[in-house]
Amino acid sequence: MPSAETSPTFRDELVKLIPAMRAFARSLTNNAADTDDLVQDAIVRAWSHAGQFTPGTNLRAWLFTILRNRYYSVAKHQQREVGDPDGVHTARLTISPAQEWGIAGRELKAALMKLPVEQREALVLVGGAGASYEEAAEICGCALGTIKSRVNRGRARLADIMGMDPGDTGLGAPTGMGTSSAWDASHPVSSH
Structure with missing residues (x-):
């Protein structure tokens, strides 16, 4: 039996869940670039730890948990950084x-x-x-x-x-x- 990391089913299901992961990540980050980074990081972490996933269990919940945990981990580290928390500067750079x-x-x-x-x-x-x-x-x-x-x-x-x-x-x-x-x-x- 192939492991999760080599399983075409695992890969295909992970790819199908990317839009849902992006939507969830966007609600947390409120920034397109941070959303992309968060989703990419979550996918890399899921792929590198695919052996820990039990086939037949809820892949969406597993991926969303990885994404959510990564968001809070990054947010904790960014608390010390000075940025644009209200998005005022960023909003001026976009076209409505x-x-x-x-x-x-x-x-x-x-x-x-x-x-x-x-x-x-x-x-x-x-x-x-x-x-x-x-x-x-x-x-x-x-x-x-x-x-x-x-x-x-x-x-x-x-x-x-x-x-x-x-x-x-x-x-x-x-x-x-x-x-x-x-x-x-x-x-x-x-x-x-």
């Missing part, structure tokens, strides 16, 4: 999209970034990446009820920030219920 969906995507992204990181990551995992509540709890290393609470509080806070009815956000619906068009517009699937 003219399309209406781009504006809605930016508004959703800005609202998401106002949420506490625990609520944001729970919403992104459940509402954006399509993870089940159980998968999200496993990835975040907390109880199922904690994830459900974070999603519920995050949806309510997001709706409040955006001036919407809490049921209109489209985020936090169980797997298969879909996501909001604003989320899809602000996190397009890349073919890179």
Whole structure:
């Protein structure tokens, strides 16, 4: 039986999960370059530790856990660096999209970034990446009820920030219920 690191199935499944990893990483970093670096680092770490993955278990949860742990590890080291934490300078270097969906995507992204990181990551995992509540709890290393609470509080806070009815956000619906068009517009699937 081939090991995970040489298995075409492992490689193919890892490649299929890259767009979901990018969406989750983007919600954490709020920066395209940092997103790419984080996803690349997580993939390299997953590949180099593929022998530790047990075939038949949840690869998405394993990859998202690696990505999340790497994010917090990097964030801990960057606390000592001086940067552009509010993104003011970076925002001046970008060109705003003219399309209406781009504006809605930016508004959703800005609202998401106002949420506490625990609520944001729970919403992104459940509402954006399509993870089940159980998968999200496993990835975040907390109880199922904690994830459900974070999603519920995050949806309510997001709706409040955006001036919407809490049921209109489209985020936090169980797997298969879909996501909001604003989320899809602000996190397009890349073919890179």
